C-alpha cells in the first residue's frame with residue numbers, strides 16, 4: 360500500500376557513492392525534487408557486514424536521518440541494505456520507502472538464452488531475499504549468482520578519480536559468463552548500485568557482449584509514483600558523508616553534475 364507522503368525532500372541513502380547511479384535516474388524523472396544524498400562511508404562496505412549488526416546499524420542511522428531531515432520519501436539506493444532492512448524501516452516510519460533489489464524478474468523475462476547472471480555484493484548474494492526472488496521469478500532460467508568481494512570498493516575508487524586494477528575487475532566478473540550446451544549468459548543484472556559506474560569497463564573486459572541491466576530508471580519511476588501521494592519540495596540537492604571526510608575534487612565534480620553540493624560541514628572535513 361502506498362502511504363501518504365508529506366511535503367519534504369527526498370532522502371537517498373547508500374553505503375557510499377554507488378547510490379549516485381540512482382540519483383542520475385531520479386534527476387531524469389524528477390529534475391526539480393530536493394534531494395538529500397547520504398553516503399554512510401564511515402561504515403562502507405556494507406557487503407562485508409554480518410546481517411544482525413548491519414540491520415541494527417541502518418535502522419538507527421535512518422531513524423536519526425529521518426528525524427533530522429523529515430523527508431517526504433526515502434530511497435534506499437543500496438541492494439545490500441534493501442534486501443535486509445526494508446521491513447524494519449517500514450514498520451518504524453510512516454514515510455514511503457523505495458528500495459533497490461536485484462532485477463531478477465525483468466532479467467528472467469528478457470533473457471533469450473535462458474542464462475542470466477546476478478552480479479552483487481557478498482552480502483546481497485547470501486540474502487534469503489535474493490534467493491527467494493530467484494525461486495519466485497526465475498525458476499525456469501539458469502541463474503548464476505555472483506558475490507564480488509571488491510567491485511564496490513573499486514567503483515568508489517573509480518568515481519574518486521583513482522586508477523583501478525583492470526585484472527581484478529576481469530577476474531571478479533568472470534564467473535558471470537556461463538556457457539551451457541551451446542547457450543551463453545546474455546544478461547548480467549547489476550545488483551549493486553555501485554556497479555553501473557564500472558559497466559563500461561565490464562563491457563571492455565567481458566569475454567562476450569551481454570546486456571547489463573541497471574534497475575535505476577525503474578526505481579526512479581517508482582519514486583515518482585509514490586510522490587504523487589503528496590508534494591515534494593523543490594530545491595538544491597546536498598550530499599552528506601557520515602565519516603565527515605571531504606570528498607576529493609573529482610567526486611565533488613561528480614556530485615555537482617547530479618546537482619548535489621557537498622555539505623559545508625563535511626566538505627571541510629569537520630565531523
Ligand code: DGL
Pocket residue numbers: 373374375377378403404405406407436437438439440480483511550551552553
Ligand atoms: N551500493 C551497495 C549495493 O547496492 C553496496 C556496496 C557495499 O557497501 O558493499 O549493494
